[in-house]
Amino acid sequence: MGSLIVITGTPGTGKTTLAEKLEKEGIAKRIPKEVIEKAVVGYDKELDTKIIDENKFRKFIKEFLERNEGIFVIDSHIGHFAPKERTILYVLLRCDPRELKKRLEEKGWDPIKIMHNVLAEEFGIIRKEMEDMGITFLEFWTDKEDIEDIIERIKREIKDV
Numbered sequence: 001m002g003s004l005i006v007i008t009g010t011p012g013t014g015k016t017t018l019a020e021k022l023e024k025e026g027i028a029k030r031i032p033k034e035v036i037e038k039a040v041v042g043y044d045k046e047l048d049t050k051i052i053d054e055n056k057f058r059k060f061i062k063e064f065l066e067r068n069e070g071i072f073v074i075d076s077h078i079g080h081f082a083p084k085e086r087t088i089l090y091v092l093l094r095c096d097p098r099e100l101k102k103r104l105e106e107k108g109w110d111p112i113k114i115m116h117n118v119l120a121e122e123f124g125i126i127r128k129e130m131e132d133m134g135i136t137f138l139e140f141w142t143d144k145e146d147i148e149d150i151i152e153r154i155k156r157e158i159k160d161v
Contacts, residue, residue: 002065002072004031004086005158008079008130009093010121012103014142018093019075021151027158028073035064036076048113054081062086071158080130080137089157090137091150092130097122099143 005028007015022028039056043049062083065072074082080090095103097118104114120126130137138157140150 002068002070002086003088004061004065004082005071005073005089005091005154006079006082006087007073007075007091007093008077008126010095010100010126011077011117012100012107013093013095013121014147015075015077015079015093018091018147018150019073021147022073022154025151027151027155028071031061031064031072031074035060036074046112047116048110052078054078057081058083077126080126080133080135084135089154090130090135091154092127092137092139094124094127094139094141095121096141096143 005022007018009015019028019030023030036052036057038060039052039054040050041053041056042051044051057078058081061074062085065083065086071088080092100121101114101118104117109117127139138153140153142150
């Protein structure tokens, strides 16, 4: 049975970059996107985003982990809804809202979508959700901290699990 490292945070904070590095270094394998896609139940045109059923998301990840061995990583702004019983570490990536705005503009995002995400980061929405869910997590500011230092800290944390 597999276990999970969750990397969550507002879009643009560096979740995918970190997950890719963890996989490249052999620390964790990424959960296939198809597993997450099965939980998509619609599309919000106004926000230009997929609508994911949190219960299906949790269910499909749990089923995947039950069928696979090793440590896996998921990078998603809803990653904190993954099954707690299989999660060995939660990582919340943060970013100064001004820097986040620049990053999302460089990606060519729609200005309204950028505004929603910058405000979510400014108000710490994901952090608040995690606290409300009673989740213990590591928090890193990707505009201030080096990704290699973040990886070293993750390695130390999972070594103790």
